[in-house]
Amino acid sequence: MTFDFLAPAYVWIKALHLISVIAWMAGLFYLPRLYIYHMQVAPEDVRSQTFKVMERRLLKAIMNPAMIATWIFGLLLILTPGVVDWKAGWWHLKFASVLAMSWFHHDLAQARKAFERDERPRTERGWRIMNEVPTVLMIIIVLMVIAKPF
Numbered sequence: 517m518t519f520d521f522l523a524p525a526y527v528w529i530k531a532l533h534l535i536s537v538i539a540w541m542a543g544l545f546y547l548p549r550l551y552i553y554h555m556q557v558a559p560e561d562v563r564s565q566t567f568k569v570m571e572r573r574l575l576k577a578i579m580n581p582a583m584i585a586t587w588i589f590g591l592l593l594i595l596t597p598g599v600v601d602w603k604a605g606w607w608h609l610k611f612a613s614v615l616a617m618s619w620f621h622h623d624l625a626q627a628r629k630a631f632e633r634d635e636r637p638r639t640e641r642g643w644r645i646m647n648e649v650p651t652v653l654m655i656i657i658v659l660m661v662i663a664k665p666f
């Protein structure tokens with residue numbers, strides 16, 4: 517099956533890919549930060565309810581649709597003839613980092629359900645460490661797709 521029809525749309529698909537990436541990353545940076553603040557209030561505190569609403573809306577209204585859109589436009593780019601050189605090492609490291617980013621999203625979604633049940637998944641220090649994960653992955657991904665060092 518040929519996907520030649522995607523070639524004229526390449527720049528538009530790439531633009532939509534990056535718009536979705538930005539929205540997804542905004543949530544991936546902010547949700548662990550909300551969890552750090554949420555850890556600092558007791559379950560019976562009224563502020564805990566406010567955090568639950570903020571976390572649910574951020575995940576469901578922004579992060580889930582943005583992740584799905586990033587994947588759809590990213591996969592369309594893969595299918596566009598001549599875009600991905602499968603022999604290049606950078607592509608494999610980008611793809612591994614994207615899988616890790618998706619795992620991180622899944623982990624945050626599981627934690628949101630736990631916070632909703634008034635549980636406290638991880639320690640505050642654990643969330644501070646987790647908070648750095650998307651930054652490191654984002655730096656790796658951008659260096660790979662832009663500099664293509666190997």
Ligand code: HEM
Nearest residue numbers: 537586587590591593594599600614617654657658661662
């Ligand atoms: C979710 C799965 C993803 C897939 C399948 C995917 C796939 C792709 C593909 C095939 C390209 C075109 C590469 C080229 O034109 O040389 C691309 C471009 C790009 N991707 Fe992704 N990507 C994904 C997620 C991400 C994420 C999470 C980020 C950033 C954190 C990202 C950042 C970029 C950037 C900056 C470009 C533009 C590179 C250029 O200017 O050529 N992508 N992506």
